[in-house]
Amino acid sequence: MVSPFLKLFGRSPFKLLHEHMSTVFECVKTLAPFFTAVLAENWEEAATLQEKITELENKADDLKRDLRLNLPKDLFLPVARTDLLELTSYQDYLANTAKDIAGLTLGRRMTFPPQIHGNIHHLLQSSIASAKQAYRTIRELNELLEAGFSGHEKEVIEKMLDTLHQIEHENDKIQITVYQTLYKLESTLPPVDVIFIYKIIEWLGQLADYAEKVGDRLQICISR
């Protein structure tokens, strides 16, 4: 006979959530060496890194499925179940966007005009920083569970989320600068290329938006 006590304790979703976010961040982070290779037009290296990104995205998908399957409706959790599910979705969008960026860039063997290389790099760094901050906050969630979702830990997370908002705000500004630089150059470039460069810039900015949304969901989770 299985002890009724054993069945009483469901599998806690927080460790899985952390693991998922850790994989997602790993995936987003790989965009940095990927773009270094792309800007140097080292396509072999870029292809290897693109594969790595896809692999990490697949792993994140598996973890996401695992997490969702482990959240049946009859589970009593310290946070709302729907908030947790939405949080997972936004974490997942981060990895998806990273995969799309890598896929499109490699697929079209995109070259960027040298004038915006610095800008692209800057924007990418800022987006990765926002994903990193979101990841750190999720990591802190386990500590918050330890402390029973209140007190000092909650303040720590609130402060981390403030920083995340600032990073996202910076990211928006950088994105506008890149757009402006590209606008001045666009008449000298092949039109189709320009359309896709705009697309990539948009997606790079979206990374930071999703990171911010992860933070927003987390805030809703803990402020019950």
Add this chain to the structure above:
Amino acid sequence: MLEYGLLIIIIALAIGFVMTWGVGANDLANIMSTAMGSKSLTVPQAMMIAVIFEIAGALLNGAHVTHTIKNGIINTGLLAYSPYTLVFGMLSVLLASGTWMLFASYIAMPVSITNAIVGSIVGFGLIVLGPHAVHWHIVITIAISWICAPTISCIVSYFLFIIIKRTIFNQLSPAKSAHRAIPIYFFIVGMVLTDMTILKGLEHFHVYLSSPAKFFTMIICSLIFAIVGNLLTKKIPFDPTSKRFRQHIYVEKLFSVLMAFTACAMVFAHGSNDVAIAMGPIAAIMSIVRHNGDIANSFPHWILLFGCIGVITGLFMYGRKVIITVGTNITDLTPSRAFAATLASATTVIVSTSTGIPVSATQTLVGGVLGVGLARGIGALNVTTLRNIFMSWVITVPVAAILSVVFYYLLTYLFGA
């Protein structure tokens, strides 16, 4: 001595042994689960505590509950002239609860011995003897306590955990705050342990202290306990400059020492409740047989010890494995959570058994765990399992009642009283 008295006693003891074996093999593991899951005890330590405090609980505090089961639920005075009715009745109670518990274990349904025995006694009294033979006020008190005990334990553990949160985890430096607060918690556990071991033990040997004397003994013993606890926790290495999450781990280590002592209280509560309940019908049979139908007489206390032997045999033969399974699988319960849940339920059960009301130790402990969950302390609780554990008595009581009536008529048909 009644005719066939010895045979009847041997049969009753045999069934009783099987039941207590089951309690030791399964139920005791539930009770130990909070301590095992929080890794507060090693398996040999858990076994030792289980043996010592189960016996202490049954011998020092079990008699009240045994009395209630023996002659508190049905009016046995009506049967003074037909002793066999009562003997067969109590035998069928044992058979009914034993069969149902075996079956329930087989289909993996959480079931409590308390619910089974009380249900079958009421069934026997109601159908065989008639409604007037049942002491309804006691039955109602017991039924209410089955709802109240888990509820009270839930509320107490909720507030206990909130207090632990406020005084330790939410502070700027959890480790420093823990150093200040832990001795107080040790003091509280000390009060419970002193009350149940020393004070109850003295009463058992007919030494009755006056209220102030009791009070002072309790305070002094609890103080000693707090000091000993403090010395034990001082041994745990700690680096005051460590980061917050290291501090949390350290605080949990402090709580695991505290939890080890709280587990003693829980096992004591279990012994004074579950063993005493299983031995209730046997005590009744013994009294009738030895005093020619007079049940009101006292029963030999060695049968409680006999019950303990059954429990320990079950524990060593099978329970050890269950305890290990439970210990390695419940990882979500940290020592601080386990402490809040266990202390709340142990005190609830001890208070209740001291007044002679049989409750379900497992259900009360589940109430305690739920309390911590409500205070946002546990990662995930299965609501379905929770409901099943609480609702099991709704099924157990009528089934056990019907079974005991069936067994009664079967026995009288076979042996024709």
